[in-house]
Structures are given as C-alpha cells and as structure tokens.
Amino acid sequence: xxxxxxxxxxxxxTPALARGMRDGIPVGLGYLAVAFSLGIAARNAGLxxxxxxxxxxxxxxSAGEYAGFTTIAADATYLEIAIVTLIANARYxxxxxxxxxxxxxxxxxxxxxxxxxxxxxxxxGLAISYDGWLDPYYMYGAILVAAPSWAVGTALGVVVxxxxxxxxxxxxxxxxxxxxxxxxxxxxxxxKVVAVLVLLSFALSLACGYLPFVxxxxxxxxxxxxxxxxxxxxxxxxPVKDEVKEENAA
Amino acid sequence: MxxxxxxxxxxxxxxSFLIRTLPLTLIRKPITNRFxxxxxxxxPYVTLAxxxxxxxxxxxxxxxxxALALVLGMALAFNGASLFTVAASxxxxxxxxxxxxx
Numbered sequence: 170x171x172x173x174x175x176x177x178x179x180x181x182x183t184p185a186l187a188r189g190m191r192d193g194i195p196v197g198l199g200y201l202a203v204a205f206s207l208g209i210a211a212r213n214a215g216l217x218x219x220x221x222x223x224x225x226x227x228x229x230x231s232a233g234e235y236a237g238f239t240t241i242a243a244d245a246t247y248l249e250i251a252i253v254t255l256i257a258n259a260r261y262x263x264x265x266x267x268x269x270x271x272x273x274x275x276x277x278x279x280x281x282x283x284x285x286x287x288x289x290x291x292x293x294g295l296a297i298s299y300d301g302w303l304d305p306y307y308m309y310g311a312i313l314v315a316a317p318s319w320a321v322g323t324a325l326g327v328v329v330x331x332x333x334x335x336x337x338x339x340x341x342x343x344x345x346x347x348x349x350x351x352x353x354x355x356x357x358x359x360x361k362v363v364a365v366l367v368l369l370s371f372a373l374s375l376a377c378g379y380l381p382f383v384x385x386x387x388x389x390x391x392x393x394x395x396x397x398x399x400x401x402x403x404x405x406x407x408p409v410k411d412e413v414k415e416e417n418a419a
Numbered sequence: 420m421x422x423x424x425x426x427x428x429x430x431x432x433x434x435s436f437l438i439r440t441l442p443l444t445l446i447r448k449p450i451t452n453r454f455x456x457x458x459x460x461x462x463p464y465v466t467l468a469x470x471x472x473x474x475x476x477x478x479x480x481x482x483x484x485x486a487l488a489l490v491l492g493m494a495l496a497f498n499g500a501s502l503f504t505v506a507a508s509x510x511x512x513x514x515x516x517x518x519x520x521x
C-alpha cells in the first residue's frame with residue numbers, strides 16, 4: 170500500500186531510500202573519522218565549529234576543503250580560493266561526467282542537481298556499483314546518512330580536537346578504502362581488463378609518490394592525471410562492446 | 420583577517436557545486452561515441468584504485484595494519500562479501516593489528 174505524493178506514479182521510493190541509507194552507514198562512519206581530522210585543520214585556520222560545519226555541509230570534499238582551509242589561513246584573495254577549490258575538486262568533474270551516463274534519459278533536473286550536490290569519492294562509488302539506471306532515491310538515502318556525518322564530524326573536530334583515541338581514528342580511517350575495494354574488486358573478477366587496470370593503478374599510484382616532479386603534485390592532481398591516462402589507454406586498446414549488440418548476441 | 424569568512428565559504432560552495440552539477444545537467448543523453456563510452460566506463464575503477472593504494476597503508480598508524488586491511492579487503496570483496504562487511508572487516512583488522520603491534 171503505497172501512495173505517491175509526488176505524482177510520479179504509484180512506485181514507492183522507500184525501499185531504495187532504505188537501501189541507500191544502509192549502504193550509507195560505512196560511508197558515514199568513515200566520514201566521521203576523516204571529517205574529525207579535517208575539523209582540526211579548520212580550527213587551525215581560525216574557523217569556529219559552525220563555520221566548519223557549514224563548509225563541510227556545502228562542499229562535501231576532503232582535499233578541497235583542506236586546501237580551502239589553508240588558503241583561508243593565508244588570507245588569500247577570493248579568486249585564489251575559487252581556483253584552489255576548482256583544482257582540488259577537479260576529479261569530481263570527471264566523476265560527474267561518468268555518472269551522467271548512469272541516469273536514465275529524461276531524469277528530471279532536480280534529481281540531477283540534488284545527486285550532484287554530494288558527488289564524492291565514496292558516494293560516486295556507491296552510484297557506480299548500483300545495477301542499471303541509478304535510482305536517485307537510493308542516492309538520497311546514502312546522502313541523508315553521509316552528509317550529516319561529514320558536517321557533524323567536522324564540527325566535532327573543531328570543538329574537541331583529540332577526543333577519539335588515535336587507534337580508533339586509525340581503524341575508522343580504512344573504512345573508506347575497504348568500501349572502495351568492495352566496489353572495484355568484484356568487477357575486476359569478471360573483467361580481465363578491469364583487473365589489470367586496477368593492479369596497474371595501484372602500481373602507478375605508488376610510483377607517482379616517488380617519481381621526480383610528479384611527486385610534488387597534489388594527490389588530487391595525480392589522481393586526475395592517472396585516471397585520464399590509464400582510462401584513455403584502456404579505452405583505446407580495449408574499447409567496451411556495444412551494449413545493444415551484446416544483448417542481441419546473448 | 421581582512422576577508423570575510425562567509426564569502427570564502429560561499430565561493431568554495433559555489434565552485435564545488437558547479438563542478439559536480441554541470442556535467443550531470445548538461446550531459447543528458449547516453450554518449451554514443453565508443454571511445455568516450457569506454458573511457459567513462461574505465462574512469463571509476465582507475466580513480467578508486469588510485470585513491471585506495473598506497474593511501475590505505477598510509478592512513479593507519481602502522482603500515483602493516485593498513486597492508487593487512489588491504490589484503491583482507493581484497494580477499495573478501497573477491498569472494499563476494501557485501502560493502503558493509505568488507506569495510507567493517509578492514510576496520511576490525513586494523514584495530515586488532517595495532518592493538519598487538521603498538
């Protein structure tokens with residue numbers, strides 16, 4: 170018995186919302202820990218808890234916010250902070266291009282804007298692992314858990330810098346990476362190109378930390394360069410099969 | 420501080436929002452170009468893999484704990500464990516490993 174109030178048909182959005190919230194829990198836990206350390210950076214830049222909360226609620230970015238805080242601390246110009254934010258968050262541009270292909274054609278603008286508000290490494294990962302066209306309500310469920318965790322975690326970090334024992338912060342900080350593994354490994358098992366690509370990404374990502382010049386770039390910039398180079402290489406050498414033909418052949 | 424903190428915050432928020440929503444709102448049709456489609460298919464795996472390693476080993480107090488989390492996470496994910504199970508197991512192994520090691 171489900172009555173739609175939105176006029177979009179009788180389909181209930183509750184199951185998708187609930188599933189999104191469940192999958193959002195590991196994201197939220199990881200966010201609490203990461204945002205906590207981000208809050209310490211915010212406090213060092215002179216922000217109070219409310220301002221830290223606001224930055225996180227509106228930006229949903231770790232590297233981008235961190236770069237922003239250091240820029241604010243340096244009392245830089247407004248143009249500078251715009252450029253710094255743009256560069257530190259540029260990978261989200263790439264992710265959103267990729268994500269645009271997960272939306273069913275004809276998805277209303279409001280869903281695109283609301284999902285776009287919280288395209289992060291982790292939520293992008295959830296969206297990509299979703300089967301078929303992305304259900305915006307699944308994303309809303311995840312965002313409802315993740316966004317407040319991120320913002321509250323930052324505020325907590327500002328107020329009580331070292332409340333959590335280092336061991337707990339250390340353990341929580343791998344939740345996000347565990348999630349990434351859960352997203353990239355199963356497809357790598359099915360698709361050899363993806364498997365090789367994942368291993369190659371690991372190796373080059375490690376190498377980039379030591380190579381001259383490249384190692385001086387920010388990790389966000391290195392991520393962009395490696396993503397573009399490796400994905401373009403794979404696309405040239407191993408273009409994906411045409412979905413329509415594949416379905417007909419099956 | 421001569422600059423207004425709330426103007427800083429508004430600029431950061433505006434730039435972050437536009438970066439994410441412009442592609443989502445401007446690209447409204449399935450891309451038919453085979454190269455672009457292949458490129459965008461591979462992007463998430465490369466991005467997430469690049470961000471996972473070596474970061475997972477550097478995020479923990481002891482690199483060994485991070486490495487154990489990486490190996491366990493990969494093994495569990497390979498065998499089809501859920502997202503939550505993989506993430507929680509990685510946290511647990513770090514907690515246990517650092518309790519023993521440190």
